[in-house]
Amino acid sequence: MKKLSLLRHAKSGWDDPVSRDFDRPLNDKGKRASKAIGAFIKDNDLAYDQILASPAVRVIETLEHVEEACGLSMEPTWDRKIYLASSATLLDVLRGANADAEHILMVGxxxxxxxxxxxxxxxxxxxxxxxxxxxxxxxxxxxxxxLDIESWEDIAENSGMLVRFTRPRDLDPELGPDYS
Incomplete structure (x- = not known):
């Protein structure tokens, strides 16, 4: 049995004058949401054996704020293949994960x-x-x-059970869609 957590990057700023989507930073709401998720990780004693992450600026900043709030050292493996990847590509990335990792956090x-x-x-x-x-x-x-697998190489469709889904608004209503 393996565990997989997926973290979508926090809200980024569309009004920031960057030339590439890859370079968009978080906005203030995204920073607050990242910290809320970091506090959730700390409060629930979650720990990860490996972190696989897109190197996009908004993912890097999300992890920085999560790390600050949870107190864990986040040392991700940055993988450009995760940036705007399809499910099939993400599965391929996971198949190449550290064989000893029991719980992986993928951020993308x-x-x-x-x-x-x-x-x-x-x-x-x-x-x-x-x-x-x-x-x-x-x-x-x-x-x-x-995941009902012994090895990351065996990850396949229909091998998982979603045990928890946590949105920032579940932790702080002001982080919901009705607030800016």
């Missing part, structure tokens, strides 16, 4: 992360968490799955 972008959940977790109507992801996988949301 939608729609790839959301699609990865749908590919890994069967739609059998029994998961309220999966239903919540179907409604929306917002920025800075953290999805946690148990």
């Amino acid at each position: 972008h939608n729609p790839g992360l959301e699609d990865l959940i749908f590919d890994l977790v069967p739609d059998d109507g029994s998961s309220e968490a999966r239903d919540a992801v179907e409604q929306k996988y917002p920025t800075a949301a953290l999805a946690e799955m148990n």
Whole structure:
């Protein structure tokens, strides 16, 4: 049994005058949401054996704020393949993960992360968490799955069970869609 957590980067600033999407930084709401998720990680004693992350600026900044709030040392493996990746590409990245890692945190972008959940977790109507992801996988949301695999090389469709889906607004209503 392996565990996989997926963290979508926090809200970035579209009004920032950067020339490339890759370089967009977090906005203030994204910084607050990252810290809320970091506090959640600390409060729930979550720990990761390996962190795989997109090197986009908004992912780097998300992890910096999560690290600050949770007190864990976040030393990700930066992988350009994760940037705006499809579910299939994310599966390939996971198949190359550290064999000794029991719990991996992958930090990246939608729609790839959301699609990865749908590919890994069967739609059998029994998961309220999966239903919540179907409604929306917002920025800075953290999805946690148990995978019925012994090795990361064996990760495949329908091998997971979504055990928890935490959105920033679940932790602080001011981080919901009705607030700026």
